[in-house]
Amino acid sequence: MKLSKVCELLDAEVLCCEEGLEGEAKSACGSDMMSDVLAFVKDQSILLTGLVNPQTVRTAQMMDMKCIVFVRGKRPEDPVISLAADNGITVLATNYRMYTACGILYANGLFSEGADKV
Amino acid sequence: MEPIVLTYQVDGEDFSAAGEASSSVKKTLKQLGFSPDVIRRVAIAMYEGEINMVIHADGGEARVEITQSTICIILADKGPGIKDINLAMQEGYSTAPEEVRNLGFGAGMGLPNIKKYSDELKIDTELGVGTTLTILINT
Ligand SMILES: Nc1ncnc2c1ncn2[C@@H]1O[C@H](COP(=O)(O)OP(=O)(O)O)[C@@H](O)[C@H]1O
Ligand SMILES: [Mg+2]
Numbered sequence: 001m002k003l004s005k006v007c008e009l010l011d012a013e014v015l016c017c018e019e020g021l022e023g024e025a026k027s028a029c030g031s032d033m034m035s036d037v038l039a040f041v042k043d044q045s046i047l048l049t050g051l052v053n054p055q056t057v058r059t060a061q062m063m064d065m066k067c068i069v070f071v072r073g074k075r076p077e078d079p080v081i082s083l084a085a086d087n088g089i090t091v092l093a094t095n096y097r098m099y100t101a102c103g104i105l106y107a108n109g110l111f112s113e114g115a116d117k118v
Numbered sequence: 119m120e121p122i123v124l125t126y127q128v129d130g131e132d133f134s135a136a137g138e139a140s141s142s143v144k145k146t147l148k149q150l151g152f153s154p155d156v157i158r159r160v161a162i163a164m165y166e167g168e169i170n171m172v173i174h175a176d177g178g179e180a181r182v183e184i185t186q187s188t189i190c191i192i193l194a195d196k197g198p199g200i201k202d203i204n205l206a207m208q209e210g211y212s213t214a215p216e217e218v219r220n221l222g223f224g225a226g227m228g229l230p231n232i233k234k235y236s237d238e239l240k241i242d243t244e245l246g247v248g249t250t251l252t253i254l255i256n257t
Pocket of ligand 1: 035122157170171175197198199200206207211212213214223224225226227228229230249
């Protein structure tokens with residue numbers, strides 16, 4: 001799914017790296033626990049989270065993720081957005097809650113890659 | 119290739135800055151042309167270790183030794199040490215306080231993640247003295 005489509009489906013605001021919207025996302029991952037995200041490398045391209053500290057950007061960076069979606073109306077402070085911008089990570093913000101945001105993307109065909117059970 | 123050694127001070131007071139060392143190593147490895155898989159394993163393992171030094175040990179020192187065939191990450195702190203390594207290695211075991219969990223860490227997955235992404239992991243720890251992690255990743 002194109003990131004521009006993700007943005008549209010989630011009625012999201014683009015906080016940085018708008019040029020990244022042309023990129024493709026293969027799968028996504030939703031979590032507020034960063035170690036859970038770091039535990040499974042599966043070429044996820046998008047991190048959905050309600051956590052707005054710089055470690056969300058660091059986590060996405062270590063995992064080579066292209067896009068972070070901040071859910072439930074959370075907006076990170078400017079240094080967090082700058083950190084994402086420096087690393088070429090597109091940041092979106094949506095007012096949908098985590099469950100709904102993930103559900104919308106899943107229902108529109110953005111699946112998690114491979115078997116998703118631990 | 120001549121071995122390359124990188125060293126960093128990891129500030130235990132500044133949670134926001136945690137991960138800067140890992141990020142810098144990741145960029146260096148990319149410039150050196152290592153494969154994306156190797157780079158990601160190094161980045162994740164080191165990042166979890168770096169976070170641990172900040173949240174459990176008030177910071178410390180990171181040293182990364184890079185050769186063509188292996189990347190060795192040494193994370194040394196003067197924190198409280200680990201009482202029971204077997205317990206600490208279990209998924210889900212964490213002594214992290216609530217405020218750390220609210221920041222997205224403290225799921226008790228850090229050490230298991232480091233083990234999973236590395237080829238060798240050695241933990242030297244002594245109560246009241248500190249902890250040194252030696253993480254080896256074959257390229
Ligand atoms: N550098 C360290 N110094 C002291 N204790 C540590 C250190 N690293 C890990 N620990 C201990 O091992 C436990 C498990 O670590 P980890 O698997 O990374 O989970 P988490 O960091 O989420 O608690 C920690 O909760 C802590 O008690
Ligand atoms: Mg940890």
